[in-house]
Amino acid sequence: MIQHVNVSQIIDAAPARVVLTRDGEGTLTDAAFDLSGLPRVDAMLTGRPVVEVPALVERLCGICPQAHHLAGTRALEALSGLTDLPPTATALRRLLHYSSVIAIHIVGLIVTDQAEALILRRFAKAGMTASGSPGHFPATAVPGGVLALADPAKVKECVELVPEALSAALRLVERSLGVHAPPDHFDGADLALVDDQGNLDLFGMALSAVSPDGGSVLDRMGPELWDEIVAEAVPGSSAPKPFIRALGASSGAYRVGPVAQLRVAQLATPQASDYKDQWRTQGHGAACARAIIILHCVETIVDLLANPDLVTGTLITEWSANLSQAIGVGWVDGARGLLVHRYETTEDARVKQATILTPTAQNEPWLGGLLRRAAQGSGKSVQVSLEDAIRTVDPCLPCSSAPAGTMDLVVDTVST
Numbered sequence: 001m002i003q004h005v006n007v008s009q010i011i012d013a014a015p016a017r018v019v020l021t022r023d024g025e026g027t028l029t030d031a032a033f034d035l036s037g038l039p040r041v042d043a044m045l046t047g048r049p050v051v052e053v054p055a056l057v058e059r060l061c062g063i064c065p066q067a068h069h070l071a072g073t074r075a076l077e078a079l080s081g082l083t084d085l086p087p088t089a090t091a092l093r094r095l096l097h098y099s100s101v102i103a104i105h106i107v108g109l110i111v112t113d114q115a116e117a118l119i120l121r122r123f124a125k126a127g128m129t130a131s132g133s134p135g136h137f138p139a140t141a142v143p144g145g146v147l148a149l150a151d152p153a154k155v156k157e158c159v160e161l162v163p164e165a166l167s168a169a170l171r172l173v174e175r176s177l178g179v180h181a182p183p184d185h186f187d188g189a190d191l192a193l194v195d196d197q198g199n200l201d202l203f204g205m206a207l208s209a210v211s212p213d214g215g216s217v218l219d220r221m222g223p224e225l226w227d228e229i230v231a232e233a234v235p236g237s238s239a240p241k242p243f244i245r246a247l248g249a250s251s252g253a254y255r256v257g258p259v260a261q262l263r264v265a266q267l268a269t270p271q272a273s274d275y276k277d278q279w280r281t282q283g284h285g286a287a288c289a290r291a292i293i294i295l296h297c298v299e300t301i302v303d304l305l306a307n308p309d310l311v312t313g314t315l316i317t318e319w320s321a322n323l324s325q326a327i328g329v330g331w332v333d334g335a336r337g338l339l340v341h342r343y344e345t346t347e348d349a350r351v352k353q354a355t356i357l358t359p360t361a362q363n364e365p366w367l368g369g370l371l372r373r374a375a376q377g378s379g380k381s382v383q384v385s386l387e388d389a390i391r392t393v394d395p396c397l398p399c400s401s402a403p404a405g406t407m408d409l410v411v412d413t414v415s416t
Contacts, residue, residue, distance in 0.1 A: 256337025
């Protein structure tokens with residue numbers, strides 16, 4: 001039964017593996033990160049009542065359950081045609097999401113920036129608790145809204161942590177700006193969610209994309225257009241090779257996550273916006289982008305905590321439970337980037353087909369390019385460079401947050 005399949009344990013047990021391909025003369029022709037340790041759950045959901053899917057997936061993919069919780073709930077709402085939620089529901093869901101993005105980002109900082117990471121973890125935990133999700137698995141959203149108002153005392157506790165959290169986030173950004181970053185060689189597009197003004201919105205309902213030179217590829221397209229936006233070259237695979245349809249399979253590769261988020265959109269929060277300008281002009285990399293996104297999330301949460309809708313207002317709007325013979329798409333832009341839940345249902349509202357497209361699967365082309373460049377070195381430096389490439393892209397596997405020299409990376413070579 002699907003309830004007893006613990007994919008998180010499978011992921012924990014799987015070592016990080018890179019496969020290098022060389023020709024008969026020993027020349028490197030390709031490098032790839034093995035995603036077979038990140039099994040897709042899509043096929044396991046077929047035949048299930050669709051209303052059960054979000055809770056199942058957030059437990060099967062337990063590394064970022066809040067993102068799955070929110071994307072899945074949005075997909076259920078899309079199946080019923082629901083688009084407008086009460087302001088209270090939106091505010092509480094946003095508080096959960098932005099807090100969870102911080103919580104995920106700081107995992108990799110516990111060793112290198114322990115003081116700041118612990119401060120921000122406490123702040124993120126307070127935000128998730130105030131939103132109604134104090135445990136590892138979220139309990140905030142239900143189709144049509146949320147379960148409960150925020151406890152004013154919990155909101156106050158979070159507010160009291162703001163000054164320390166802002167200071168910690170600022171220190172992380174300043175420190176990251178002083179670290180050299182390699183050039184960004186990715187030649188694909190960047191995707192991120194935005195608001196109506198084109199500003200970054202990690203909980204947005206519009207998707208935009210830019211080309212390597214900054215030109216617009218997609219402009220504020222909604223989730224109902226997902227099937228027209230992206231296709232998978234290898235559907236159902238752990239490495240599905242998604243591509244932007246308008247650019248074609250051969251040239252439509254793209255990436256998601258902090259670097260893409262900063263390249264696609266402006267930031268509406270003032271301090272993070274100022275640092276983003278430095279990041280763009282001075283050519284800083286993924287670690288600095290993550291620090292700026294953390295600061296952006298803290299500033300966003302500060303605004304949310306001042307929103308009276310958290311503690312008063314309508315919790316839920318009426319929604320149709322008729323989810324038969326429909327297609328619904330829900331998404332969020334999480335710590336590692338865009339997460340998409342797509343559900344297609346049968347006449348009796350069971351899953352005919354489910355597609356859960358993770359940031360890790362979408363970022364495979366970017367990681368492959370970084371690994372190829374890293375593998376062209378020699379000696380012990382190759383292993384270090386391969387680890388650095390993996391940390392740059394930050395796949396949703398435990399290896400991403402392993403301290404330097406402890407990734408336990410397996411490197412296999414195959415010949416053609």
